[in-house]
Amino acid sequence: MEFLVRSENRLPVETSADRREELRTAERARAMELREAGILKRLWRVPGRNATIGLYEAPDPAALHDALMSLPMAPWLDVQVEALAQHPQERS
Amino acid sequence: MEFLVRSENRLPVETSADRREELRTAERARAMELREAGILKRLWRVPGRNATIGLYEAPDPAALHDALMSLPMAPWLDVQVEALAQHPQERS
Amino acid sequence: MEFLVRSENRLPVETSADRREELRTAERARAMELREAGILKRLWRVPGRNATIGLYEAPDPAALHDALMSLPMAPWLDVQVEALAQHPQERS
Amino acid sequence: MEFLVRSENRLPVETSADRREELRTAERARAMELREAGILKRLWRVPGRNATIGLYEAPDPAALHDALMSLPMAPWLDVQVEALAQHPQERS
Amino acid sequence: MEFLVRSENRLPVETSADRREELRTAERARAMELREAGILKRLWRVPGRNATIGLYEAPDPAALHDALMSLPMAPWLDVQVEALAQHPQERS
Amino acid sequence: MEFLVRSENRLPVETSADRREELRTAERARAMELREAGILKRLWRVPGRNATIGLYEAPDPAALHDALMSLPMAPWLDVQVEALAQHPQERS
Amino acid sequence: MEFLVRSENRLPVETSADRREELRTAERARAMELREAGILKRLWRVPGRNATIGLYEAPDPAALHDALMSLPMAPWLDVQVEALAQHPQERS
Amino acid sequence: MEFLVRSENRLPVETSADRREELRTAERARAMELREAGILKRLWRVPGRNATIGLYEAPDPAALHDALMSLPMAPWLDVQVEALAQHPQERS
Amino acid sequence: MEFLVRSENRLPVETSADRREELRTAERARAMELREAGILKRLWRVPGRNATIGLYEAPDPAALHDALMSLPMAPWLDVQVEALAQHPQERS
Amino acid sequence: MEFLVRSENRLPVETSADRREELRTAERARAMELREAGILKRLWRVPGRNATIGLYEAPDPAALHDALMSLPMAPWLDVQVEALAQHPQERS
Known part of the structure; x- marks a missing residue:
């Protein structure tokens, strides 16, 4: 089933550039894995x-x-999930 | 999967008592079927x-x-659905 | 550019079944055209x-x-549009 | 009587892993007691x-x-309680 | 247990003065009964x-x-109920 | 005149147990005075x-x-006050 | 004591011009009386x-x-009242 | 001074095409006058x-x-007005 | 023109009594000047x-x-401004 | 295409006057560049x-x-963007 996911990133402004970059790189890598897994x-x-x-x-x-x-x-994401129902127009 | 479903009934006040009773009886009957079906x-x-x-x-x-x-x-229900995720405490 | 579009259908409950079916059929047909047009x-x-x-x-x-x-x-749709920005992960 | 209870956990992100684990373990244990007590x-x-x-x-x-x-x-939970009324369908 | 009850009266403006008076009188009478019953x-x-x-x-x-x-x-009241918990200061 | 007063206590979680107890005791004492004063x-x-x-x-x-x-x-209370009007049913 | 009063007028659009004018004139007259009464x-x-x-x-x-x-x-006004407390700056 | 004005048009769906067109034409004409007047x-x-x-x-x-x-x-517009303050960057 | 101004004071609870008093005194003085200026x-x-x-x-x-x-x-005030339009009843 | 952009500045009150001035100057300079670029x-x-x-x-x-x-x-701006559609009155 599909979900619409809204995600506000609350990482504090004062996080060091290094830590921020490290998190972003790791985030991108994990997101890519979730893409490859079809999630x-x-x-x-x-x-x-x-x-x-x-x-x-x-x-x-x-x-x-x-x-x-x-x-x-x-840990810094404020996430809202909405479950989506398949629309009859898209039932093949 | 389980869902929490909030349902406001907007059946107009001026609906006749007969129509109202007819709808309530049918509603109860259908609800009972959904119970028996485990839904x-x-x-x-x-x-x-x-x-x-x-x-x-x-x-x-x-x-x-x-x-x-x-x-x-x-047709008269204003429904809000919330998808629930199984809690680890309830995984057996 | 892409848009997320939420649409609540406020067609009155008392619309006749015929009018309702007529509108649904026409809606489906127009939606199919918008799909074919890539919209x-x-x-x-x-x-x-x-x-x-x-x-x-x-x-x-x-x-x-x-x-x-x-x-x-x-005429009966209450629509909310949200403009979406391409995410760098999806820039090829 | 039954209650629906929504609970947002505001434990700060910067809580140490140890403290967090300690709290989670204690939380799980207390929740189990509340289950056994039928609460x-x-x-x-x-x-x-x-x-x-x-x-x-x-x-x-x-x-x-x-x-x-x-x-x-x-101390970190933001809780919303809603009192539920027994539905006639469930009166035995 | 005690409840705080907010009640907006949506009786249509165009209700006849007679009907309105009839309803108000009946409402007052029923409210008095609920008072006498301690509700x-x-x-x-x-x-x-x-x-x-x-x-x-x-x-x-x-x-x-x-x-x-x-x-x-x-039938015309839009009611919001809030369950109240006894405060320790009022436990005698 | 009467007022309905909602009060959320925002005392920080990390307040020491002593300070918290001291405040609670003083709060209870002052509340008792306000009760005795009929406020x-x-x-x-x-x-x-x-x-x-x-x-x-x-x-x-x-x-x-x-x-x-x-x-x-x-200083830690987030207070909402609502002025209440005497209801004719309670005019003696 | 003073109150801030917000008032949305929901008089239906389809009210006749005559009725509307009649109401407006009466409203103005009554408002003037409330002004003269210091209310x-x-x-x-x-x-x-x-x-x-x-x-x-x-x-x-x-x-x-x-x-x-x-x-x-x-009958057509949607009114919100807010009780105002005298500010110490205005205590003479 | 400048104002930002949001305007939702609540003209009923069942308004006749003729009446609707008549209103739209008149609206356009009046809007043009307001443009020419610099409003x-x-x-x-x-x-x-x-x-x-x-x-x-x-x-x-x-x-x-x-x-x-x-x-x-x-008569059918639901309007929200926001007063705008000149920004120092635009003071010439 | 007149404005209605709501102002929530977010001065942190932990501000020292001295700093708080100093700010309040200065605030009162400036408010008095604004009163004298008719603002x-x-x-x-x-x-x-x-x-x-x-x-x-x-x-x-x-x-x-x-x-x-x-x-x-x-710097600590959360302010909401609402522009007020002169009412015809108050045009002299 | 045009956008309406609301921007709340959450720069902490306790930011030093120097840092604040430095940011404001840089902000103004960048805003001027965005103006010159027609953005x-x-x-x-x-x-x-x-x-x-x-x-x-x-x-x-x-x-x-x-x-x-x-x-x-x-990093301190809380921004809300609204995409605007060209109005037919402004199509030349």
Whole structure:
């Protein structure tokens, strides 16, 4: 099933550039793994914010939760999940 | 997977007593079928309101949607669904 | 550019079944045209509601507006549009 | 009577791993006691968040309050309680 | 247990003066019965609005629900209930 | 006149147990004085929260303000006041 | 004591011009009486809306309620009242 | 001074095409007059909605109010006005 | 033109009594100057809060902004401004 | 395409005057560059707040995002972007 995931990044402004870069690199690497696993399908930036909207696919909400919590930035992310129902137009 | 479902009933006040009773009887009957099918697991009233909170189980959001839309009151229900993730404490 | 579009359908409950079916058929047909034109990319149902979330692509907000207003259901839709920024992870 | 309890965990990100683990272990132990006492009946995770939704049963709101405050994480929990009324369908 | 009950009266403006007076008289009578039964303990007006705040006492939320629904104005009332926990200062 | 007063206690979690106890004792003592003065008439806990709902009586909002600010916890309280109008049912 | 009163006028658009004019004239006349009585002290329009913000003075919220309900437009007004406390700077 | 004006058009869906066209033509004509008078400086559509955002200039809020109320659609517009302060960067 | 100004004071609880007194004295002095200049016309306390509602008059929003920023407490104030339109009843 | 951009500046109160001045100067310089590039078209202050509303033009949301993130104050800005659709009245 698919989920719409809004994620506000609350990493404190005063985090050192090094730590920030380290987290971003790790985040990108983990996101790539989630893409390859077919869990993260699309990702957008919310313009003007340190925030993203993602389209995820997972067998159930617990699996989605585990995927989101595996992101290195997870402790600083304020996440809102919305479960999506398949639309009849897309049933093949 | 389980869902928390809030449902406000907007059936107009001026609906005739007969129509109202007819709808309530049909609603109860359909709810009983959903219980027997294991889709509707618990149902509560929100005190003071013509509203309910229900605990549902369905294979996915589309199946839940179909179950909710099969209720005779569906055209008048304002429904909010929240997907629940299994808590590790309840993994057996 | 891509847009996330939330759409609540406020078609009155008392609309006749015929009118409702006529509108739904026309809506489906127009949606299919928007898909073929590459404007409507994905569509989901919000479970429990007469509402959808769609992923659209259009050259600019005015073109998106025109596409949404071309839907036969448009007069009854309460629409919220959110412009999405391409995420660097998806720049190829 | 039954209560729906939403609980956002605001434990600061910078809490040490040891302290965090200690709190989690104690939390799990106390939750198990509340389950055995029939106070905590179901618990779910809100996907993507450090948050839970629980179904509790207690003789009255003050008893529920005491149960919730007995959780080791209580000082960091932002809790919203909703009293549920028994639905006639579930009166036996 | 005690409950705080907010009640907005949505009786349509165009209700005839007779019907309105009939409902008000019946409402007052029923409220007096609820007072005598110890269910309605205090009642205030929200200044400037056709709305009240009441302090109720009932054995549980279902009993409160039944009391509120027994009011002749109930079909037009938009009610919000809040369960109150006894404060230790008031435990005698 | 009477007021409904909601009060969220934002005393930081990391306040020492001693300071917390000292404040609570002083708060209780001052609350008792306000009760004896007929200013604080009822007090409830909001279940699950470090918050209260109180029924106060004071000659005017400025007097209520002074009473609330005389509470030792006042600097940490986030307070919402609602002025209540006497209901005709309670005019004797 | 003084009150800040926000008032949205929900008189239906389809009200006849005559009825509307009749109501407006009566409203103005009653407002003038409230001014002369020292109850209505200031009145502003919310720009762009059929709404006002008023500064009222009344002995208590019940008296304010009666004054507001004496306005011919009262059945169509959606009113929010805020009790104001005298500021020490204005104590003479 | 300049104002940001959000305007939701609540003209009922069932308004006849003729009446709707008549209103739109008159609205356009009046808007053009406001542009020529230097009161309406910019106008945008909110994508997906029958709503606009406008940049207006008027000597004061009352003059803006009069300009907005002179629009033929005014009875159906739900308007929110925000007064803008000149930014030092734009002081010449 | 007149403005309604809501102001929440977020001065941290842990500010020393000396600093707090110094700021309050300076605030009072500056407020008095604004009163004498005819900019601050009325000031109320929001009961129970460290907050005020004020009625200001200034030639335009930028002048109001400068007046508000001249208050010694300005860095800690969370301010909401609402532009008021003169009501025809008050046009002399 | 054009965007409406609301920006609340959360720079901590305790930032030193030097750092604050340095940031403001750099912010002004970068804003001027964005004006010359035709990206920042108008800028207003929200009266009473450390906040602005801006009218921006950029080829797409990602370009706008990059422009906003190039501002020296960006780490402290809480930004809300709204995509604007050209109004037919302004199509030449």
